[in-house]
Amino acid sequence: MKRIHLILVLLTCYSLAYAQEALTLVQCIETGLEKNYSIQIVRNEEQIARNNAIPGNAGYLPTIDLSGGFSGSSYDFTNNLTDGTTEKINNNNSETANVGVNMNWTIFDGFAIQANYARLKELQQMGELNTRMSIEDFIAETASVYYNLIRQNIRLHNLQSSVDLSRERLRIVEERYHIGVTSLLELNQAKADFNADSSLLISQLETVYATGVSLSTLMASDPDNSIHISDSTISFDTMLDKSDLWNHILTNNTSLLISEKNKTLSAIDYKRVLSRNLPYVRLNGGYGLTSNWFSTGNTDMQQRLGLNYGVTVGITLFDGLNRRREQRNARIQIKNSELQMQDLELSLKDNFSKLWMAYRNNLELWSLEKENLVVAQETYSAAMERYRLGELSGIELREAQNTRLEAEERLSTSEFNTKLCEISLLQLSGQIKKYMYPEQ
Secondary structure, three states, rough: HHHHEEEEHHHHHHHHHHHOOOOHHHHHHHHHHOOOHHHHHHHHHHHHHHHHHHHHHHHHOOEEEEEEEEEEEEEEEEOOOOOEEEEEEEEEEEEEEEEEEEEEEEEOOOOOHHHHHHHHHHHHHHHHHHHHHHHHHHHHHHHHHHHHHHHHHHHHHHHHHHHHHHHHHHHHHHHHHHHHOOOHHHHHHHHHHHHHHHHHHHHHHHHHHHHHHHHHOOOOOOOOOOOEEEEOOOOOOOOOOOHHHHHHHHHHHHHHHHHHHHHHHHHHHHHHHHHHHHHHEEEEEEEEEEEEEEOOOOOEEEEEEEEEEEEEEEOOOOOOOOHHHHHHHHHHHHHHHHHHHHHHHHHHHHHHHHHHHHHHHHHHHHHHHHHHHHHHHHHHHHHHHHOOOOOOOOHHHHHHHHHHHHHHHHHHHHHHHHHHHHHHHHHHHOOOHHHHOOOO
């Protein structure tokens, strides 16, 4: 027994010494948002969408190219004349060099350019919403792990108390056994119960450590550095309002906002297809220098320096009925986006209804388990007093002890489940960032 007791003390001391500075939930979230790799990736993707949303990428601006080139030829020239003579010119050389600036600009493309720019802007906002969703998921996951660590610490404390109670019972039984007022069976049973409680405590230390490692990983910290948190109890909001939450879901749920963006993108794609029914207008121009060198003839060198320009107006008359096909598909896609949005809203309502029922039920269980714990504690205190006086058997005391531990476990479970329901409800309603700003 002393060896087991020493192991428990060493494990407890190790757990406390290994912990670093106590962190609040806000500090864990802030650290994770700064360092978490998944968050950094989604923010980079948002920046890419922002970089793409510029007029030039939509086609508003012209393209200007600077080009230059050089070419030449060398050949022997033979000409058979009608009078029977032959004219030969050997090593006839000519060279050409050019350099110039050219511009191409589509000034009208059936409003496709405007549609492209609107689409890029919508994709930029979509990137912002995707970042927001990732942040909300991260906050919800971090809060869940954080409160799970609190729950596991509470269970660790309860198991430590159970070991202390079993140790006290074993002490009493040993004293009685030495003076011959109890049996060896009673002593062995007390030792077995103490060892069983000690085993549970050792296993719980591992669970606490693993949960702390999970929190460290979310914060992109070294998993070997166990996290020590400042909170020791689970608190939750008992006054959430159902109608207020649902209104926030309809107006602020990130998934619903993304679905609305997809619907808008479908409408923009339809406009892009319709733009192909209209004509296009394109401008082109250039300014350059061209030089030619000749080895024969009356001209030794010829140069041209100047401006060239032009305008092209056109319209696609027939493209194999592809425009009609694309327009039909675009209209179907708009309908699909509307159906997806309705389906998502129904799914959100389903999840919200289940979460709200679980939230209310867990609140009732929490109130009930608080009363049960008070009764179990009083029952155990009375049982322990009777046991000290020899009026109660060890089995009956053990039953009272287990009843107390079970009541503590049920209360802790109801608190944690209620908190998980609160986290999920706030995430659905787009209010999960309250955990970052609890003072608000």
